Structure formats: structure tokens, C-alpha cells
Amino acid sequence: MKKRLDNLIANAGIATRSEAKKLIRGKRITADGKVVTDPAAKFDPEETKLEFDGSPLRIRDYVYLMMNKPAGVVCATEDNVFSTVCDLLPEEYQSFAPYPVGRLDKDTEGFVLLSNDGDLAHRVISPKHHVPKRYYAKIEGTVTEQHKELFQKGVTLEDGYVTMPAQLFLLSADEIELIIYEGKFHQVKRMFEAVGCKVTYLKRLEIGPLVLDKTLALGEIRELSDQELELLKSVL
Ligand code: URA
Numbered sequence: 001m002k003k004r005l006d007n008l009i010a011n012a013g014i015a016t017r018s019e020a021k022k023l024i025r026g027k028r029i030t031a032d033g034k035v036v037t038d039p040a041a042k043f044d045p046e047e048t049k050l051e052f053d054g055s056p057l058r059i060r061d062y063v064y065l066m067m068n069k070p071a072g073v074v075c076a077t078e079d080n081v082f083s084t085v086c087d088l089l090p091e092e093y094q095s096f097a098p099y100p101v102g103r104l105d106k107d108t109e110g111f112v113l114l115s116n117d118g119d120l121a122h123r124v125i126s127p128k129h130h131v132p133k134r135y136y137a138k139i140e141g142t143v144t145e146q147h148k149e150l151f152q153k154g155v156t157l158e159d160g161y162v163t164m165p166a167q168l169f170l171l172s173a174d175e176i177e178l179i180i181y182e183g184k185f186h187q188v189k190r191m192f193e194a195v196g197c198k199v200t201y202l203k204r205l206e207i208g209p210l211v212l213d214k215t216l217a218l219g220e221i222r223e224l225s226d227q228e229l230e231l232l233k234s235v236l
Contacts, residue, residue: 001044002042002043002044003042003043003044003045004039004040004041004042005020005024005029005031005036005038005039005040005041005042005043005050006020006021006024006039006040007020007095008043008045008050008057008059009023009024009029009050009052009057010092010095011059011060011061011095011096012050012052012057012058012059012060013058013060013092014052014057015092016091016092017091017094017095018091020039021039023052024036024037024038024039025037025039028052028053029050029051029052030050030051030054031043031048031049031050032048032049033049033051045057045059061116062096062115062116062117062120063093063096063098063114063115063116063223064113064114064115064117064120064223064224064228064229064232065089065093065098065113065114065115065221065222065223065224066111066112066113066210066212066213066216066221066222066223066224066228067085067088067111067112067113067114067216067219067220067221068109068110068111068212068213068216068217068218068219068220068221069085069104069108069109069110069111069112069218069219070109070218070219071106071107071108071109072106072107073085073087073088073106073219074106075100075102075103075104075112076100076103077097077099077100082106085100085112085114086098086099086100086114088219088221089114089221090221093221096116097116098114098115098116099114099115099116099121100112100113100114101113101114101115101120101121101124101125102124102125102133102183102207103183104202104204105186105189105202107202108202108203108204109201109202109203109204109218110135110136110202110203110204110205110212111204111205111206111207111210111212112204113207113210113224114221120232120233120236123236124207124208124232124236125183127181127182127183129235129236130164130181130182131181131207131208131235131236132179132180132181132206132208133179133180133181133183133204133206133207133208134177134178134179134204134205134206135177135178135179135180135188135202135203135204135205136171136175136176136177136202136203136205137175137176137177137178137188137192137199137200137201137202137203138174138175138199138200138201139174139175139176139192139197139198139199139200140174140197140198140199140200141192141196141197141198142173142197143168143170143173143174143176143197144170145170147168147195147197148167148168148170150195151163151165151166151167151168151178151191152165152166152167152168153165154166155191155194155195156194157184157190157191157193157194158190158193158194161184163180163182163184163187163191164180164181164182165181166178166179166180166181166191167179177205178191188202189202207232208231208232208235208236209231209232209234209235210224210228210231210232
């Protein structure tokens with residue numbers, strides 16, 4: 001498919017879109033050996049050999065990002081009131097137009113995957129694939145060994161829905177980790193409400209085989225490594 005040259009350069013990971021325009025105007029980019037100076041010129045990278053200072057460009061279609069989402073930010077591409085996870089994207093990723101794969105509540109922190117690969121996003125979210133998600137939570141109320149069994153069997157939410165088996169781990173009197181295999185609206189909070197407790201803090205730690213990078217501060221983003229991406233694809 002033909003795309004604007006400045007977007008293609010930005011998608012090669014060597015420059016942001018505005019830097020790409022400068023490289024193009026600076027005569028650093030060639031298409032089939034000829035210098036191109038118009039950032040809006042369109043090319044199909046499958047058909048045209050694009051080079052930067054004489055070296056071939058590796059142009060990618062997709063980007064896969066791990067974000068440590070802060071509280072107060074919504075998992076959406078746009079919002080009239082609140083900041084979104086997409087507002088936090090560094091400029092170099094904006095031309096890919098990635099979006100959050102699954103949602104965390106506004107007050108939930110932790111691992112959000114962002115991508116523009118619709119097929120992968122669908123498979124991560126689809127209940128058919130049962131991709132596990134691990135959460136850490138602080139709980140008001142008493143969580144006991146009994147709750148482990150209840151969550152393993154499935155609890156009945158206030159709307160009558162019975163949850164799929166989930167694994168509960170007690171860390172201390174008021175801290176737990178929970179692995180769920182589905183993603184109903186407010187699922188973790190509603191599961192605890194169903195057993196008379198309240199989630200006061202929630203953070204997602206893992207999506208399938210991927211673990212939130214502990215070196216990412218709240219609001220920070222990095223690309224998945226090739227290994228992480230392969231690992232994720234191997235479970236979908
Ligand atoms: N469950 C919730 O209740 N909230 C989230 O953000 C994610 C899972």
C-alpha cells in the first residue's frame with residue numbers, strides 16, 4: 001500500500017515525523033536511487049527501495065508498546081475530559097496510531113499494551129483465547145483462604161454473571177494477587193464486591209506471558225522486545 005514518505009520514514013524508527021520531513025528536505029532519502037524532497041510523496045515500500053544516506057530502511061507496519069499506566073488517565077484514544085493513554089505516547093509512535101489493547105479503569109495503574117496490530121489485539125482480548133491477566137490489589141475487608149476456593153469455583157456478580165475460575169494469592173492481610181482469564185467491566189472490583197470486600201488500589205502486573213517492566217516509571221512506555229512479542233504470539 002502507498003503511504004506518505006514522511007510517515008514511512010517515521011515508521012522506520014529513525015526519526016519522528018517532523019524530523020523525517022527535515023531528512024527528506026535535506027535530500028537524505030532516495031527512492032529507487034533517486035532523491036525525493038517532497039515529504040507528501042507516496043510510495044509502497046514493498047515496491048520501491050527506500051534508502052537513508054545510502055542504507056536501506058527497515059519500514060514496519062506495526063508497533064507493540066508496554067505502558068505503565070498511571071491513575072487518572074483513561075484507556076482510550078480520545079476523551080473530551082481526561083488525558084488518555086494515547087496522549088502519553090512519545091511522538092515517534094504517533095504515526096502508527098496505536099490504541100490500548102483492552103482497558104484498565106481510570107483509577108487502575110499498571111500494564112497496558114498498545115498496538116496498531118488489530119489481529120493481535122483481537123486475539124489478546126478475545127475470551128476464546130483465555131489470556132491470563134495478573135493483578136495486584138489492596139483490599140478493604142477480610143480476605144481469607146476461603147476466598148481462594150470461591151474465586152476458583154467462580155463468583156456470582158451483582159448482575160448474575162458467574163465468573164470463570166480465577167486464582168487468588170494472599171500476600172498479607174490486605175494485599176492480594178489475582179489471575180483472571182476474562183475481562184468483564186470492572187471485573188476485579190466486582191469480584192471482590194461479590195464477596196463483601198472492596199478494592200482500594202489496583203495494578204495490572206502481567207498480560208499472558210508478559211511481565212510489566214519494573215524499570216518503567218508510571219506513564220513511561222517502551223517497545224516490546226522481539227522475544228516478548230514472540231512469546232505473546234506463541235500463546236495466542
Ligand atoms: N478489573 C477492574 O475492576 N478494573 C480494572 O481496571 C481492571 C480489571
